[in-house]
Amino acid sequence: MPDLQTVVDEIHRELSPRFGEGRVADYIPQLARVRPDRFGIAVQTVDGGVHLAGDADVSFSIQSISKVFTLTIALGKLGDAIWKRVGREPSGTAFNSIVQLEREAGIPRNPFINAGALAITDLLLAGHPPKAAIGEILRFVRYLADDEDIVIDHEVARSEAATGYRNAALANFMRSFDRLNHPVEHVLGVYFHQCAIAMSCRQLARAGLYLAAGGSNPLTGHRVVSRQRARRINALMLTCGHYDGSGDFAYHVGLPGKSGVGGGILAIAPGNASIAVWSPGLNDVGNSALGTVALEMLAARTGWSVFGA
Numbered sequence: 568m569p570d571l572q573t574v575v576d577e578i579h580r581e582l583s584p585r586f587g588e589g590r591v592a593d594y595i596p597q598l599a600r601v602r603p604d605r606f607g608i609a610v611q612t613v614d615g616g617v618h619l620a621g622d623a624d625v626s627f628s629i630q631s632i633s634k635v636f637t638l639t640i641a642l643g644k645l646g647d648a649i650w651k652r653v654g655r656e657p658s659g660t661a662f663n664s665i666v667q668l669e670r671e672a673g674i675p676r677n678p679f680i681n682a683g684a685l686a687i688t689d690l691l692l693a694g695h696p697p698k699a700a701i702g703e704i705l706r707f708v709r710y711l712a713d714d715e716d717i718v719i720d721h722e723v724a725r726s727e728a729a730t731g732y733r734n735a736a737l738a739n740f741m742r743s744f745d746r747l748n749h750p751v752e753h754v755l756g757v758y759f760h761q762c763a764i765a766m767s768c769r770q771l772a773r774a775g776l777y778l779a780a781g782g783s784n785p786l787t788g789h790r791v792v793s794r795q796r797a798r799r800i801n802a803l804m805l806t807c808g809h810y811d812g813s814g815d816f817a818y819h820v821g822l823p824g825k826s827g828v829g830g831g832i833l834a835i836a837p838g839n840a841s842i843a844v845w846s847p848g849l850n851d852v853g854n855s856a857l858g859t860v861a862l863e864m865l866a867a868r869t870g871w872s873v874f875g876a
């Protein structure tokens with residue numbers, strides 16, 4: 568096993584001529600104006616090592632990566648009952664697709680596509696006004712990362728709401744099948760705020776550590792979920808975490824991962840490390856283009872692919 572800091576530095580150096588590749592999300596101005604040549608990587612190992620390169624301490628919009636954290640909260644509250652509301656199969660469709668919802672009676676394929684995340688957010692609203700649900704999600708992320716400085720970018724949340732016609736359509740459609748218990752505006756409000764959480768690669772890698780370390784955070788000693796639950800969340804990330812690019816991500820990288828349209832990816836090397844990369848340029852399916860390449864290089868050089876070294 569080569570020295571991890573050397574590996575991370577080499578990936579950063581070798582990719583630097585390609586910084587800016589892909590297409591930055593432009594559906595809201597706050598994402599459209601992010602510099603496309605940003606690149607950060609953070610590797611947080613289960614034994615406490617942290618290896619950073621590039622813009623690893625610059626905050627970005629975690630967007631759909633938040634779906635891992637809301638799924639974890641929902642499982643903690645309701646356990647396997649959540650699977651009545653959302654499936655566990657890859658969708659093979661875009662993250663914001665509506666087509667399967669009609670055929671499948673308003674039950675989204677998995678918790679990582681938008682429709683599935685909205686169903687999970689609806690569950691988190693039980694007994695809470697939207698503000699409290701948002702507070703709970705933020706507190707949980709801070710607890711995971713052991714960092715009270717993580718905040719929500721309210722400008723991003725407002726812009727998401729102003730342009731969120733697709734998400735509103737998905738939520739209304741599910742509501743028409745009686746698959747949401749709370750008002751559509753409440754579900755959307757919470758969802759837009761969870762997407763607007765801003766974190767750096769360093770913070771994100773720390774927040775994901777419980778998934779790499781059998782459900783507890785070895786830095787804080789906190790048990791977050793059971794070993795079995797951590798394994799299962801990783802399985803969902805592997806099969807569904809990159810939408811209709813999940814098969815390709817598994818093929819090239821071989822790690823459970825969750826992408827966000829802000830250009831971040833959280834990847835888990837079970838037993839070894841939690842990894843966050845950020846490069847805002849996206850590929851055709853809306854996943855970070857260079858982020859995926861960086862993780863492919865990391866997995867190849869460390870032998871961390873779950874399919875074998």
Ligand SMILES: NC(=O)CC[C@H](N)C(=O)O
Pocket residue numbers: 629630631632662663681727734762826827828829853
């Ligand atoms: N892929 C993503 O990161 C999607 C999140 C984005 N806020 C949306 O709901 O469309």
